[in-house]
Amino acid sequence: MxxxxxxxxxxxxxxxxxxxxxxxxxxxxxxxxxxxxxxxxxxxxxxxxxxxxxxxxxxxxxxxxxxxxxxxxxxxxxxxxxxxxxxxxxxxxxxxxxxxxxxxxxxxxxxxxxxxxxxxxxxxxxxxxxxxxxxxxxxxxxxxxxxxxxxxxxxxxxxxxxxxxxxxxxxxxxxxxxxxxxxxxxxxxxxxxxxxxxxxxxxxxxxxxxxxxxxxxxxxxxxxxxxxxxxxxxxxxxxxxxxxxxxxxxxxxxxxxxxxxxxxxxxxxxxxxKGKLMIGFGTLVERLQLNLTDPSSSLPADERSTAKRPNPFLSDKRVREALSMALDRNVLTQIGYGKMGKPTCNWIPAPANFADANNTSCLKQNIAGAKKLLDEAGWKMGSDGYRHKDGKKLVLSYQTSTNAVRQQFQAIIKQWWKEIGVDTELKNINASVFFGGDPGSPDTFQKFYADVEMYANNFNGADPGAYVAQYTCDKAPRPATQWQGENITRFCSKKYDELVAELGKTANYEKRGEIVKKLNAILTVGQPDSTYTMLPLVWRGRVSAASxxxxxxxxxxxxxxxxxxxxxxxxx
Structure with a gap:
């Protein structure tokens, strides 16, 4: 090896x-x-x-x-x-x-x-x-x-x-x-x-x-x-x-x-x-996370945002896929980041050995296709311009941290989703709270008391082994873990967990790349095994400034x- x-x-x-x-x-x-x-x-x-x-x-x-x-x-x-x-x-x-x-x-x-x-x-x-x-x-x-x-x-x-x-x-x-x-x-x-x-x-x-x-x-x-x-x-x-x-x-x-x-x-x-910009592309990806569990505030803490209660809207893969198809990632990148961003369908954008260069199908917006998927899922357009099923309106809560670019993204995405008949309630939370780890706060990104949330993070070093392991079944935040953990969508897949275990035993660099690409495909968009629980938007360059x-x-x-x-x- x-x-x-x-x-x-x-x-x-x-x-x-x-x-x-x-x-x-x-x-x-x-x-x-x-x-x-x-x-x-x-x-x-x-x-x-x-x-x-x-x-x-x-x-x-x-x-x-x-x-x-x-x-x-x-x-x-x-x-x-x-x-x-x-x-x-x-x-x-x-x-x-x-x-x-x-x-x-x-x-x-x-x-x-x-x-x-x-x-x-x-x-x-x-x-x-x-x-x-x-x-x-x-x-x-x-x-x-x-x-x-x-x-x-x-x-x-x-x-x-x-x-x-x-x-x-x-x-x-x-x-x-x-x-x-x-x-x-x-x-x-x-x-x-x-x-x-x-x-x-x-x-x-x-x-x-x-x-x-x-x-x-x-x-x-x-x-x-x-x-x-x-x-x-x-x-x-x-x-x-x-x-x-x-x-x-x-x-x-x-x-x-x-x-x-x-x-x-x-x-x-x-x-x-007075200063200069410092820009570098690493592994930072702005994305949407789709909650697979029910975030309703009426549920007790041990059930709210846990697998015991599936999300009433997003449990259907067709709905999640339709939300992705309605997005124009090229427009988001141009408006929000320009040359400091690249539209992407990948959660793992780098290093090259781990990035799926062929995964590009999500880069073309498809409003008609999204509408067709929602029709197939039984969500019919109502006279109010939004979709309904079993007497329930398709309305999603969408949260992120308070930031001008992110609020701009929210407004644009809400409009695209409206075009396919999805209503969206927007919420932004102070970044110090949203990205904090206070187990008593209802507004942390780990608790995810919403249907959709948007943020970006990255992995340290040049190997994503520990990063992809964050989405195994046991890493879901819950009361027993003091609400810590990165598997915030509460995604759980035996196949995903088996691939993470295989990655942990694999020494060959190219083979590790193949496994990571499979893991990326399961969580994200545009491939046969995709679950559409994570919707990558923009591969962001990290931008800071120094005097x-x-x-x-x-x-x-x-x-x-x-x-x-x-x-x-x-x-x-």
């Missing part, structure tokens, strides 16, 4: 190398960052929201991460385990990680293998509702070999064993701080979740959820002259427009994340000369955009 592995390259080494600053750590004052989707927690194991994962990554680190080219490089680990260096067993059933010597938590205590083992137990606790459980797919045990060595054993051969403790989604937690936060207690540990002790370049000094985070340089950070900034002012909330202005026009902030605005607006803003006075910042679409914040500096 052969493993195709991307390890740290020269470009990544250069990006991580310290910039020469004679003044030493913290000499460049304060760096101001703005994320218009405000972080609500600093524990990525309790939130799948990118805003929470990326803000946490300033403090919490994994054993290894991905650079701007999607190549793996060590963070807390001394090196990257491979079969060649003995770190991965020949039977592919175990991987052994060695920690760097002398690592310290920001409180000065030593980092040991016990912290790594604990973190695995924390996420894999069946009552904990870990949002990143897919990273631990197939893990049999995690054990401490010695204070600096951890061995992870898998139930079956694992050809790509870089799931646990790799990337910003799966960092190491301090055992001492979190050991009383296991299982159902996890979301109740406010102090730990809001002020984690980490190994990263900065430590938290103040956190106001959905508002602002203040960081200061970690005095125990392992690189003597880093970070170059003494403080980080991390502002959350507002809008993409306000964030763009704050970097590109007023110069109030140094870095603005995820500027989901029309290309013309962004282009005009750069003319002020012209900020140096060392390198766009990374394969991991956290804060991946090398320790190397950022103020240009003189």
């Amino acid at each position: 052969k493993i195709k592995l991307a390890l740290m390259g020269a470009a990544a080494a250069l990006a991580l190398a310290p910039v020469a600053h004679a003044e030493g750590r913290g000499a460049d004052g304060t760096v101001n960052i703005i994320y218009w989707q405000a972080p609500s927690i600093l524990n990525p194991y309790l939130s799948g929201g990118t805003k929470d994962v990326e803000s946490s990554s300033i403090v919490l680190e994994p054993l290894a991460g991905y650079d701007q080219d999607g190549k793996l490089f060590p963070r807390l680990a001394a090196d990257i385990p491979t079969v060649a260096n003995g770190g991965i067993s020949k039977d592919l059933k175990s991987i052994t990680w060695h920690l760097k010597k002398g690592l310290k938590w920001s409180d000065g205590s030593p980092v040991t293998a016990a912290d790594v083992v604990f973190t695995g137990k924390y996420c894999m606790d069946p009552q904990g509702g870990c949002a990143q459980l897919s990273h631990f797919e197939g893990v049999k045990s995690i054990e401490e070999v010695d204070p600096l060595t951890v061995k992870i054993t898998f139930k079956e051969p694992q050809p790509v064993p870089y799931g646990p403790f790799v990337s910003s989604e799966s960092p190491i937690l301090q055992k001492k701080q979190f050991e009383n936060c296991m299982g159902a207690k996890a979301p109740t540990c406010t102090e730990a979740n809001f002020n984690p002790i980490g190994t990263g370049p900065f430590e938290v000094t103040e956190f106001k959820p959905n508002d602002v985070i203040q960081f200061k340089a970690n005095p125990n950070y392992r690189v003597p002259d880093e970070p170059h900034f003494a403080k980080v002012n991390f502002k959350g909330g507002g809008s993409a427009m306000a964030s763009a202005r704050a970097v590109l026009q007023t110069g109030e902030y140094d870095y603005g994340w995820n500027l989901q605005l029309s290309p013309k607006v962004l282009e005009d803003m750069t003319k002020d000369g 012209n006075t900020l140096g060392g910042d390198i766009m990374n679409t394969w991991d956290s955009e804060m991946w090398n914040i320790q190397s950022w500096y103020r240009k003189k």
